Amino acid sequence: MGQLNYYDNIADIYDQSRWLNEAIASEVTDFILKLVKANSETCFLEPGVGTGLNILPLAKRGYAVTGIDISSEMLSQLRQKVGNQAPNLTLIQGDASxxxxxxxxFDVVLVVHMSHVVSSLEIFAAEIHRVLKPGGSFLCAQWLLPDARLKFEN
Ligand SMILES: C[S@@+](CC[C@H](N)C(=O)[O-])C[C@H]1O[C@@H](n2cnc3c(N)ncnc32)[C@H](O)[C@@H]1O
Structure with a gap:
């Protein structure tokens, strides 16, 4: 990648800016697992995984999880949290487009506070659709203005 981006610059303070503490993350994980009717084979992808706030609880519970992020510094923060402790976690530096x-x-693609940063919502949505298994689940948590939301949902 070579070039620093915005998230490279704030990676070391990113977690402090979030509301997602361990207890809430665990509750959210319970909710997600129930929603997608997960079993031990269910595999997850989070494009724009950042420092791993959403997927670490899934990885800790033994699910196969892949995280992709364009920022080497965000991924570095995530790697520092897990060390070599999560063989079921795959991290890739790359563009979600x-x-x-x-x-x-993948059975489940999870997108959290990320779709506003991609260059094209259409291309991003097509990529998510491509990597999802038939009947898989796409879960998205995002603040979007009504026009952008309509576009994304379509
Ligand atoms: C607001 S953060 C959200 C991180 C994480 N999903 C969370 O909820 O804490 C947005 C993330 O998207 C990543 N990102 C931005 N553009 C990207 C792209 N084109 N491909 C992959 N990741 C990207 C940033 O590096 C950053 O880690």
Whole structure:
């Protein structure tokens, strides 16, 4: 990648700016697992994974999780949290608009506070659709203005 981006500059203070403490993250994880009717084979992808706030509880519970982020510094913060302790966690530095992943390879794609940063919502949505298994779940948590939300939902 070579070039620093905004999130590279704030990676070391990112977690302090979030509301997601461990207890809330655990409750959110319970909710997600119930919603997608997860079993031990369910595999998850989070494009724009950042420092891993959303996926670490899933990885800790043993689920296969892949996280992709364009920022090497955000990924570095995430790697510092897990060390070599999570063989079920795959981290990739890359652009979510061109996911370096096979078609139909994930049961669940999780996008949290990320869709506002991609250059094209249409391309991003098409990539998510491509890597989701048929009948898979796409979960998105995002503040979007009504026009952008309508566009994304369409
Ligand atoms: C607001 S943070 C959200 C991080 C995480 N999802 C969370 O909820 O804490 C946005 C993340 O998207 C990443 N990002 C921005 N543009 C990206 C792109 N084109 N491809 C992949 N990741 C990207 C940033 O580096 C950053 O880690």
């Amino acid at each position: 061109t996911l370096p992943l096979s078609d139909a390879s």
